[in-house]
Amino acid sequence: MADMAVSPTETADEGGDLLLWILVWSELVTFGILFAGFLVVSFFQPAEFAAGKLQLSTRLAGFNTVVLLASSWTAALAVQAGSNRRLQRLYLAATSVLGLGFIAVKIAEYSAEVASAANPAFGSFFELYFLITGFHLAHVAFLTLVLLLIALKPRQQNTVMATTIWHIVDLIWLVMFPLIYLG
Amino acid sequence: MKAKESSRLFSSANWVMMLAIVGALIAAQWKHEAVPLAVIVIILVLTLIKARLIILDFMGLRGDHPAMAAALWVWPAFFSLATLGRALGSLW
Numbered sequence: 224m225a226d227m228a229v230s231p232t233e234t235a236d237e238g239g240d241l242l243l244w245i246l247v248w249s250e251l252v253t254f255g256i257l258f259a260g261f262l263v264v265s266f267f268q269p270a271e272f273a274a275g276k277l278q279l280s281t282r283l284a285g286f287n288t289v290v291l292l293a294s295s296w297t298a299a300l301a302v303q304a305g306s307n308r309r310l311q312r313l314y315l316a317a318t319s320v321l322g323l324g325f326i327a328v329k330i331a332e333y334s335a336e337v338a339s340a341a342n343p344a345f346g347s348f349f350e351l352y353f354l355i356t357g358f359h360l361a362h363v364a365f366l367t368l369v370l371l372l373i374a375l376k377p378r379q380q381n382t383v384m385a386t387t388i389w390h391i392v393d394l395i396w397l398v399m400f401p402l403i404y405l406g
Numbered sequence: 407m408k409a410k411e412s413s414r415l416f417s418s419a420n421w422v423m424m425l426a427i428v429g430a431l432i433a434a435q436w437k438h439e440a441v442p443l444a445v446i447v448i449i450l451v452l453t454l455i456k457a458r459l460i461i462l463d464f465m466g467l468r469g470d471h472p473a474m475a476a477a478l479w480v481w482p483a484f485f486s487l488a489t490l491g492r493a494l495g496s497l498w
Contacts, residue, residue, distance in 0.1 A: 244474065251481050258485055262492060269496060277438050285430025292426045292456065296419040299464040303412060390465050394478075397453050397460075398485045405433060405441045405449060406489035 243384055247391050250362075254395045257355045258402060264347050271346030276404065278339045279352070283332045284404050287325050288396065291363075294321030295393040298370075298386040301377075308377055315374035315382065318389065322367030329360050352403060359399060362392045411466075418463035425452045446493045450486045457482040 265272040294317075301314035333353075340349040366389050373381050429452045432445055458479055462468040467475040 247478075251478075255481065255485070258488070262488055265492060266495075273440065273496065277440070281436060281441070282430075282434040285433045289423070289426045289430050292422050292460075295460060295464050296422070299415055299419070299466075302466065303415060387465060390460055394457055394460055394482060397457055398482045398489075400433075401446060401449050401453055402485060402489045405446050406493045 243387055246388060250388070250391050250395070254355075254359070254399075257351075257358065258398070261351050261355060261403065264351060268346040268348070271344065272348050275339070275345035275348030275352065278336060278345070279404050280332055280335065281404050283328055284400055287328050287332075288400055290321055290325050290328065291393050291396050294318045294325070295390055297321065298389045301382055302379075302386050305379060311377045311379075311382060312374050315370050315377060318386070319367050319371040319374065322363055322370065325363055326360065326367065329356070329363075355399065355403065359392065359395060362395075366392060414468070415463050418459045422456050422459050422464075425456050428452065429456075443493055443497065447490065450490055454479075454483060454486055 297314045297317040301311050301318060304311035304314055336349070336352075339345060340353065342349075366385065369385050370389065373385055429449050433441065433449060436442075436445070461475050461478045465475075465478075467478070
């Protein structure tokens with residue numbers, strides 16, 4: 224009977240872990256549905272989507288991939304810093320700064336593309352482009368704020384949770400880049 | 407163990423950054439023009455390698471939760487294949 228006893232801490236950890244993975248998969252499923260929608264509509268409007276894609280800046284998007292991956296690295300370092308709160312705070316702040324960099328580049332990219340959005344020659348391309356990348360950008364902005372708040376008073380459990388979602392947002396961008404900009 | 411994990415993360419991060427820079431530089435060569443299929447294939451392969459390193463080393467799933475790591479990797483693999491399928495379809 225004693226073998227079956229579970230400490231309250233262990234139960235809380237497992238509960239947090241389960242919640243985290245539910246959150247991770249709900250993100251992947253949501254973006255998966257959006258990507259599938261993009262692929263289906265592109266199948267029905269191939270010429271419009273091919274023309275729309277040419278209006279996008281692969282240079283800025285490629286640069287943003289590097290920025291986001293660098294932020295993912297600092298996020299992983301924040302988890303590894305563990306009990307060294309000063310170092311953890313530094314890495315979390317660095318991740319937030321890189322997140323802000325991603326947002327700034329994306330806004331610059333949008334400002335050049337917004338003029339093309341109303342052009343009917345591109346079909347539904349820009350509606351879906353702004354919907355998918357905008358939803359992703361909202362995730363980056365929200366998590367940047369969350370990471371900044373955690374950096375003020377870091378706790379390992381919060382750091383692990385926020386950085387795991389950050390990695391997922393990074394993973395989503397890695398797939399989004401070839402799907403929307405190149406393929 | 408901590409030193410080993412630290413050095414693995416550093417090595418993985420170096421690879422990820424290098425692959426991202428190479429991918430970004432390749433993609434940047436085609437400004438406002440269609441990207442050739444061979445280049446799309448190269449970038450998709452780089453994407454899958456980066457995704458694997460992020461899942462295993464950045465998220466710390468190497469040797470831990472192998473089923474979850476595999477399931478997470480299937481997600482980018484599926485959409486990379488779909489991207490390739492669409493690129494192939496646009497040729498015909």
